[in-house]
Amino acid sequence: MNDPITARETTRPPQGNRVTIARDIGNNIRVLREAAGHSLADLAASAGLSKTTLHGIEQGEANPTLSTLWALAAALDVPLGGLLDGGASVVTVVRADRGPRVRGDAVRARLLHRVHVRGWVELYELDVDTAEQVSDPHRPGVEECLLVTEGRVETGPAADPRELAAGDSIRFDAARPHVYRGLDEHNRAVLLMVHH
Structure with a gap:
Protein backbone atom coordinates (compact mmCIF):
# COMPACT_ATOMS: atom_id res chain seq x y z
CA MET A 1 0.00 0.00 0.00
CA ALA A 88 -24.26 25.76 -11.12
CA SER A 89 -27.21 27.85 -12.21
CA VAL A 90 -29.17 27.62 -15.47
CA VAL A 91 -26.53 29.71 -17.27
CA THR A 92 -23.00 29.51 -15.92
CA VAL A 93 -20.15 31.66 -17.23
CA VAL A 94 -16.58 30.95 -16.16
CA ARG A 95 -14.14 33.73 -17.01
CA ALA A 96 -10.58 32.99 -18.13
CA ASP A 97 -9.08 33.89 -14.74
CA ARG A 98 -11.68 31.99 -12.66
CA GLY A 99 -12.52 28.41 -11.76
CA PRO A 100 -11.04 25.98 -9.27
CA ARG A 101 -7.51 24.93 -10.19
CA VAL A 102 -5.53 21.90 -9.13
CA ARG A 103 -2.03 20.82 -10.06
CA GLY A 104 0.06 17.71 -10.11
CA ASP A 105 3.68 17.07 -11.09
CA ALA A 106 3.07 17.62 -14.82
CA VAL A 107 -0.55 18.74 -15.17
CA ARG A 108 -2.38 21.90 -14.21
CA ALA A 109 -6.16 21.70 -14.56
CA ARG A 110 -8.99 24.20 -14.29
CA LEU A 111 -12.56 22.95 -13.86
CA LEU A 112 -14.78 24.85 -16.28
CA HIS A 113 -18.13 23.09 -15.98
CA ARG A 114 -19.44 19.89 -14.50
CA VAL A 115 -22.34 18.21 -16.31
CA HIS A 116 -24.02 15.05 -15.04
CA VAL A 117 -25.09 13.05 -18.08
CA ARG A 118 -26.59 9.79 -19.19
CA GLY A 119 -26.57 9.92 -22.93
CA TRP A 120 -24.22 11.41 -25.53
CA VAL A 121 -21.60 14.12 -25.49
CA GLU A 122 -20.56 15.61 -28.84
CA LEU A 123 -17.39 17.68 -29.25
CA TYR A 124 -17.18 20.36 -31.96
CA GLU A 125 -14.53 22.83 -33.06
CA LEU A 126 -16.19 26.10 -34.14
CA ASP A 127 -15.25 29.08 -36.28
CA VAL A 128 -17.72 31.87 -35.46
CA ASP A 129 -18.32 34.63 -38.04
CA THR A 130 -19.56 38.13 -37.22
CA ALA A 131 -23.07 37.48 -38.57
CA GLU A 132 -25.60 36.60 -35.87
CA GLN A 133 -26.95 33.04 -35.91
CA VAL A 134 -30.12 32.29 -33.95
CA SER A 135 -30.35 28.54 -33.38
CA ASP A 136 -33.70 26.86 -32.87
CA PRO A 137 -34.20 25.03 -29.58
CA HIS A 138 -32.80 21.52 -29.40
CA ARG A 139 -34.85 18.76 -27.81
CA PRO A 140 -35.33 18.94 -24.03
CA GLY A 141 -32.31 17.74 -22.09
CA VAL A 142 -29.67 19.21 -24.41
CA GLU A 143 -27.08 21.55 -22.91
CA GLU A 144 -24.30 23.40 -24.67
CA CYS A 145 -20.95 24.12 -23.07
CA LEU A 146 -18.65 26.42 -25.06
CA LEU A 147 -15.02 27.48 -24.45
CA VAL A 148 -13.76 30.43 -26.52
CA THR A 149 -10.21 29.76 -27.71
CA GLU A 150 -9.65 32.82 -29.92
CA GLY A 151 -11.35 36.19 -30.32
CA ARG A 152 -14.65 37.11 -28.68
CA VAL A 153 -18.06 35.46 -29.02
CA GLU A 154 -21.57 36.47 -27.96
CA THR A 155 -23.61 33.37 -27.15
CA GLY A 156 -26.17 31.88 -24.79
CA PRO A 157 -29.95 32.03 -24.55
CA ALA A 158 -31.37 34.43 -27.15
CA ALA A 159 -33.10 36.36 -24.36
CA ASP A 160 -29.88 36.77 -22.36
CA PRO A 161 -26.69 36.27 -24.43
CA ARG A 162 -23.27 36.78 -22.84
CA GLU A 163 -20.06 38.20 -24.28
CA LEU A 164 -17.08 35.88 -23.85
CA ALA A 165 -13.38 36.45 -24.51
CA ALA A 166 -10.66 33.85 -25.14
CA GLY A 167 -10.45 31.56 -22.10
CA ASP A 168 -14.05 32.27 -20.99
CA SER A 169 -16.63 29.50 -21.09
CA ILE A 170 -20.40 29.22 -20.77
CA ARG A 171 -22.89 26.45 -20.10
CA PHE A 172 -26.61 26.82 -20.89
CA ASP A 173 -29.85 24.99 -21.62
CA ALA A 174 -30.00 24.60 -25.42
CA ALA A 175 -33.67 23.58 -25.39
CA ARG A 176 -34.43 27.29 -25.86
CA PRO A 177 -33.51 29.57 -28.77
CA HIS A 178 -29.84 30.53 -28.50
CA VAL A 179 -27.44 32.74 -30.41
CA TYR A 180 -23.91 32.80 -31.76
CA ARG A 181 -22.10 35.87 -33.06
CA GLY A 182 -18.39 36.52 -33.46
CA LEU A 183 -17.22 39.90 -32.21
CA ASP A 184 -13.68 39.93 -33.65
CA GLU A 185 -12.29 39.15 -37.09
CA HIS A 186 -11.21 35.62 -36.09
CA ASN A 187 -13.28 33.77 -33.48
CA ARG A 188 -12.84 30.13 -32.52
CA ALA A 189 -14.33 27.95 -29.83
CA VAL A 190 -14.78 24.37 -28.64
CA LEU A 191 -18.37 23.26 -28.14
CA LEU A 192 -19.65 20.33 -26.12
CA MET A 193 -23.24 19.35 -26.84
CA VAL A 194 -24.52 17.25 -23.98
CA HIS A 195 -27.58 15.07 -24.75
CA HIS A 196 -29.12 13.86 -21.46
Missing part, protein backbone atom coordinates in the same frame (compact mmCIF):
# COMPACT_ATOMS: atom_id res chain seq x y z
CA ASN A 2 1.18 3.56 -0.71
CA ASP A 3 2.43 5.70 2.13
CA PRO A 4 -0.26 7.97 3.58
CA ILE A 5 -0.33 11.46 2.13
CA THR A 6 1.13 13.68 4.79
CA ALA A 7 -0.07 17.00 6.13
CA ARG A 8 3.12 18.60 4.77
CA GLU A 9 1.84 18.07 1.22
CA THR A 10 -1.53 19.66 1.80
CA THR A 11 -1.44 22.22 4.58
CA ARG A 12 0.08 25.28 2.89
CA PRO A 13 -2.49 27.97 3.64
CA PRO A 14 -4.42 29.07 0.55
CA GLN A 15 -3.98 32.70 -0.51
CA GLY A 16 -6.23 35.24 -2.28
CA ASN A 17 -8.96 33.76 -4.51
CA ARG A 18 -7.73 30.30 -3.53
CA VAL A 19 -9.17 30.81 -0.03
CA THR A 20 -12.73 30.69 -1.41
CA ILE A 21 -11.91 27.71 -3.62
CA ALA A 22 -10.30 25.86 -0.68
CA ARG A 23 -13.43 26.50 1.41
CA ASP A 24 -15.68 25.26 -1.42
CA ILE A 25 -13.59 22.11 -1.86
CA GLY A 26 -13.54 21.49 1.89
CA ASN A 27 -17.29 22.00 2.16
CA ASN A 28 -17.94 19.67 -0.79
CA ILE A 29 -15.79 16.95 0.77
CA ARG A 30 -17.52 17.30 4.13
CA VAL A 31 -21.01 17.18 2.55
CA LEU A 32 -20.10 14.14 0.43
CA ARG A 33 -18.46 12.40 3.41
CA GLU A 34 -21.50 12.94 5.61
CA ALA A 35 -23.92 11.90 2.84
CA ALA A 36 -21.96 8.65 2.44
CA GLY A 37 -22.07 8.05 6.21
CA HIS A 38 -18.28 8.13 6.66
CA SER A 39 -16.62 9.46 9.79
CA LEU A 40 -13.64 11.78 9.43
CA ALA A 41 -11.35 8.94 10.55
CA ASP A 42 -12.89 6.44 8.08
CA LEU A 43 -12.50 8.72 5.06
CA ALA A 44 -8.99 9.75 6.08
CA ALA A 45 -7.94 6.09 6.32
CA SER A 46 -9.59 5.19 2.99
CA ALA A 47 -7.82 8.07 1.23
CA GLY A 48 -4.45 7.43 2.90
CA LEU A 49 -4.53 10.74 4.80
CA SER A 50 -4.11 11.63 8.42
CA LYS A 51 -7.27 12.67 10.25
CA THR A 52 -5.66 16.06 10.98
CA THR A 53 -4.92 16.65 7.30
CA LEU A 54 -8.48 15.77 6.26
CA HIS A 55 -9.88 18.03 8.98
CA GLY A 56 -7.73 20.92 7.67
CA ILE A 57 -8.94 20.31 4.11
CA GLU A 58 -12.60 20.22 5.19
CA GLN A 59 -12.13 23.47 7.11
CA GLY A 60 -10.69 25.15 3.98
CA GLU A 61 -7.39 25.70 5.79
CA ALA A 62 -5.31 23.49 3.50
CA ASN A 63 -4.25 23.55 -0.14
CA PRO A 64 -4.66 19.92 -1.24
CA THR A 65 -2.54 18.56 -4.07
CA LEU A 66 -4.08 16.91 -7.12
CA SER A 67 -3.04 13.46 -5.85
CA THR A 68 -4.76 14.18 -2.52
CA LEU A 69 -7.97 15.20 -4.29
CA TRP A 70 -7.88 12.10 -6.52
CA ALA A 71 -7.44 9.93 -3.41
CA LEU A 72 -10.42 11.59 -1.73
CA ALA A 73 -12.58 11.34 -4.87
CA ALA A 74 -11.75 7.64 -5.17
CA ALA A 75 -12.51 7.03 -1.49
CA LEU A 76 -15.84 8.85 -1.83
CA ASP A 77 -16.58 7.14 -5.19
CA VAL A 78 -17.28 10.46 -6.93
CA PRO A 79 -15.71 12.18 -9.95
CA LEU A 80 -12.95 14.71 -9.21
CA GLY A 81 -15.29 17.51 -10.34
CA GLY A 82 -17.61 16.60 -7.47
CA LEU A 83 -14.98 17.91 -5.07
CA LEU A 84 -14.23 21.05 -7.08
CA ASP A 85 -17.64 22.24 -8.25
CA GLY A 86 -19.35 24.97 -6.27
CA GLY A 87 -22.72 24.37 -7.95
